[in-house]
Amino acid sequence: MATVQSILETHPHWPAVEDIYHKLGARGYKAFLAGGCVRDALLGISANDLDVATDATPEEIEKIFANTVAVGKSFGVMRVLIGDADIEVATFRSDGEYKDGRRPEGVHFSTPEMDAQRRDFTVNALFYDLNSQEVLDFVQGKADLAKKTLRTVGDAEKRFAEDHLRLLRAARFVGQLDFALEVTTFAALKRMAPKVMTVSGERLHEEMGKLLRTAAVQKGLDVLVSSGLMAELFPFRAEDANGEYLSLAHHTWQSFALFFRQAPLTEVKSQLARLRFSVKEQRAIERVWGLWHQPEEFFKLSLAKQLLKMSEEGVPWALTILKAQKKFLSEIDLLTNAWAKMGETLPKPFLSGTDVQGLQGKAIGDCLAEAFELQLEHKHRSREEALEWLKSYKKKA
Known part of the structure; x- marks a missing residue:
């Protein structure tokens, strides 16, 4: 079985992390890898991002590294740029009081042990010591990983009250990791579900987009329904956890199109505006929604008009969903064959x-x-x- 270290080293930004580690260490500072990358390495997965936690303050990080971005300096979060690597380097901290359900009023720089206590879920609160090549676990996160259990760090209701987005993140991590929610965590999720309505549209868009593209998306959707989060966020799907065809989505907007496909068009438009979709994405989602709801109108068009529509964003993909539903098979084959013969692009018009x-x-x-x-x-x-x-x-x- 691959070691945590060997998996971490496969990341293209590993040399930058080593550089950061050695430069901080040379000045007497601790530096650990933290959070999701450690979790994923323990699961045998290469992470998307490598994040570093340290006892160096943001001011000290700015002095040590030539190229930094103060992305969240007041919260102890910096970005260190080395070559094409962009590494988040955060100071160990304890959070102050949360009043808005999103961020603390302030932070206090602290220790790895205290930093772990302010994180959301135990499996996300692990550190990796590059020097000893050991995983540091102050919250029994490794045990929860072994049991495939998602559990909050400490009191679940307090964790959810601190940042209401964590309610949705719970469902997302169930889908992403294919885990089960720990009993008291799930009970708190149900009690706190109405608080999810305070989360901004942009943050909901990002987190729901991640959930809809998880490997075990059905489990994540089940959590949304059983916890009451679905009824709060998307009442038209209050009892509907159907994740059918989501595996056929190639882009996040397509995942949302499938998620919204049974909703009334007025509801779709309202949700797209609320979730801050771009105009281009809104039009694509509304376009495929219309095709799915009135496919017979589409196939009444002449072949030329159908081919013209094939150049519109989403139409070819929408047809793959209809085909998966065993609808209009001969019509779709005729059109897609004609489109393929054209090289899947419209020719230059003869006339101008x-x-x-x-x-x-x-x-x-x-x-x-x-x-x-x-x-x-x-x-x-x-x-x-x-x-x-x-x-x-x-x-x-």
């Missing part, structure tokens, strides 16, 4: 605006649109054929 001089207003657009549709249907196979057609079109106009 300069060709339709003499037409005015709406007639210009109508003419070019009709000509392009005839081209897509192979009724115009060359520019010359299109120009011949144009002569007769102008005579009728």
Whole structure:
């Protein structure tokens, strides 16, 4: 079995972490890897990010390293940039009083033991000592990892009250790790569920997006429903934990499109605005929602018009979902085969605006649109054929 050290060393930013460790150590400071990267290494997984915790203050970190970003200096969080690596380096701390359900009023720099106590879940409160190559566990996180249990550090209700996003993170980590919630943690989650409504749309968007793309997403959705979080956040799915087809999503917006697919369009639009989706993503989600709810209208269109829509964001993917549902199979095959023969991109039109001089207003657009549709249907196979057609079109106009 691979060791924690060997797994950590596979990360492309490992040399930067070693550099940070040695420079801090040379000045008498402690430096440990912290949080999710340690958890994942114990699970045999290479983490996305390597985070460092230290007893050096932010001011001292700025002095030691040439390139730093004070991303959260007042909370002891700095970013150290080395080459193409961007490493978060945070000072061991204890948090002050939480009043807004999001962040502490202030922090006190402390020790690794105290720093572990202020973290959310035991499996996220582990440290790794590069010198001794040992995992430091002050909260029985390793035992919970072995039992595949997600448990808060200390009093669950207090942890959730400190940062209401942790309510949603509980469901997300169940899905991400394929763990079960510890009994008292789940009981506190149910009691505190209404507090999730204080979380900003941007933070909900990010955390829900992560949950919907987890390996064990069904377990995460089950937690949302059974805890009451789903009823608070998405009432239209209060009793619906169905995660069907989410594995077919390639992007976060597609995961949300599937999550919202049974909701009324007015509800979809309201949620997209609340969760601060970009205009481009909103349009894509509404587009695929419309296709899923009225596929017969889409397939009533001419093949040329269907091909035009294939260039719109989300349409080809939406068809893969319909196909997975065993709907309109022959129509989808006809369209996707035609799209594939075109190289999955629309060709350059034979005619342009300069060709339709003499037409005015709406007639210009109508003419070019009709000509392009005839081209897509192979009724115009060359520019010359299109120009011949144009002569007769102008005579009728």
